[in-house]
Amino acid sequence: MYELDMLLKGFQTLLSQPFALLLSVVGVAVGIVIGALPGLTATMGVAILLPFTFGMDPLSGLLMICGVFFGGIYGGSVTAILLKIPGTPAAAATAMDGFELTKKGQAGIALGTATFSSFLGGTFSVLVLIFLAPVLASFALEFSASESFALAVFGLSIIASIAGKSVIKGLIAGFLGLLIATIGLDPMGGFPRFTGGYTELFSVPFIPVMIGLFAAAEAFKAMEDPAVRNGAAAMLSRIIPPWSTFRRILGTVVRSSGLGTVIGMIPGAGADIAAFVAYNEAKRFSKTPENYGKGELAAVAACESGANGCTGGALLTMLTLGIPGDAVTAVMLGALTLQGLQPGPLLFREHADLVFTLFAGMLVCYVLMLVIGLSSLRVMGRILQMPKSVLTPVILALCIVGTYAINNSMFDIAIMLAAGVVGYFMQKWDFPASPVVLALIMGPMAEANFRRALSLSNGSYDFLYNRPITAILLIIAGFTLLFPLVRGFMRRSKAAKGATRDAALAPNPAGGAE
Template identity: 70%
Template structure:
């Protein structure tokens, strides 16, 4: 209850500072714009803004950075839904069903659902941060290499659930992704693997590959499509879902918000993992599993709620322990220290008033996100009405520029194009691109943590079954992996021909 009254005080203090509110609005707007552009991430926005915050008061500075962070994660979903171009890795999970819904002429309601889910997921995670921070703080420290490895294996097992169309082809795509993920400096020995002597390949060029696989290959495909084939996609429909539709989504949104906050609080795991895990769980709990991947609103709601749910989660260990979980929170930690605030167990006690003002401001940021989202959707959604002759070339140019902007590297453009061409050919033969992206996210995490755990245990494999969190996560992974196979095997005698066609075609 004391926390609650502190929050009320925070809200009151916040509304005494119109400048803080203004900077929050500015931050969210900028973040959404950055998220929409492929290749540009919230991290980049935060880094660019940081020098401007040097001379600012703590509250507006932190709120502007938070705004960019929240907006950036949300913005990635807009192009994922409308054009199958995930602006951020987390939005790759949103694109799975979001783009299918757009093709069915339901772009409006999908974007509306995504906006509402982002808002609710984000708000819940901030509330969890405010009221449960001390309880959850130490949990982040329990995650050592063994637990992170198990989490990555769980993430990888989701490949099975997102390749419902053809399991074998999905697994092959995942295997290709895993192999690509080993390109670059070996995480333990520092040996350059498969780099062919290119310095640029010393780390996996993850974002260029993602932009190529999704955006460029989609654009290449659409060059040959006739306008008529896309006409159904230009329907917009209503934006805010009806109550009866939305009611069915609430359990998914709440569950995903919780999952997102939880995963976000683990250092080293972020919105990308959270959105895929939430998608997987939404499918697990759903009655019509078959519809996932073909245009299921639940999938979009889960991915969006979880990725924004991550924001509060990631802030939690940063504020309570001084541990930044990702690049954005690392910069925010810097910003806090810059303002003379010492993140850690004493932060809440020593600077309670200021901290709760910032919390109130973060809730305000999400309100702004909701307002900006809903107000602009009518306009944004018209992107799909732009004539294809203009839209597709613009997308391809943005792919090139966005890829270049990540590292200011022309080399990355070559990677993006290669991935685009490979993605185009694979999609023509029904190989899904999302398992590759998932494997690229999880593969390096699985390998480095497995080997790190091995070194931490002096070479013993005990960590696989002696640590409770590891055992639980690995069991869930096994379940996720085996259930669809079990189902397929059981249904096989009934529809031998159909199953064969599905897996072979």
């Protein structure tokens, strides 16, 4: 086992470099904070810390960046679960069930599960990176525009499963997202669409909309009744989930980690897509899919292991092929180049020692994330005990600062606040916010890649069925769309047998169950 040997040697080298270990602690801690703050994503965290690594030796610098990357992906879940503020787009998926658990008074266990799942998903993906990198590397190259289009269509079909109480309202929210996604520069022609002459609208202002829809809307809603404390629900009774619970979700974690790793390898698809896909698949395979959206622990586990599973996958293609799997690794590619390391097949041959020490460091980073995460959860959980009259303004301030930080732009703040108002009314009238976010992620990806695929095939639609990956993904997408309908039909025919049950189900989609 060449890899195992090298990895053990890597651990040895790592132990003799306390500075690198210290920096990974710093990186993970900074990453968790950055991930937890709305607006500051893992991508930004890595970009901000990048200049600091210029003067460091390659190992320390890269480990710090990896720490920020891993911590940033995980950190988003903390505020998503506690406050329904997804710190990162991936955490928007976690927020769906995580916050419901907090409302039920199970915040502690939700956070603990999120932490363990992130750790397991991440570690799994790093192990894949270490042992299977050469085997899997070429997979990413199979992905052309048509495959990306099919993946995006599959992503959009997930709206059907995250729609919540009413599929119609979920679809309306999804189409709203798709409409917003048409704003900006045309992905192929390069001309501006619906920008009203504002250069700021040239790219879809995705993160401000997300912060507004989730965090600002939640803050506006809290203003209705500022005196209320979360009270009993705020107690973090237990953080580490009991083994019986954990065993139940282990299958979900393994499946989601695998999915996350594969999605991470695909160029242009990152943790956000992985989290939503993992959620969808967890629901599909669940014995109790009706619990999803109402506070299902397995959903939190799926999103987090999927999102963190992405990290190893994205690093895999970046290190072996020099192709960044997502936005974070695109920035990391610059970091590697600056350290005089040229990512690509030669990296493993010429710098094998360093690469495997780095791998060892990545595993250490994930252990650090687990330790730092678990030990800080109780402190972070205290947020819930703050009176809302204090917490709400703080959340709003964070939304504004976080939004400004993305582009240093006041314009984005206006978009965020407008999205907040829209989000407030969406909540009032029971429209789910996550389909909007999903449509904003997938819409531009579907459009650009469909048109690119057409361009590549010289206008022929053959790519829809004669490319295997594309065809399979499109079939799964169709299945995902129809699945809730079929299930609803089956339930209805079952319910027809017992009329009393039918009566109990009927008022549910109409009335808001707040």
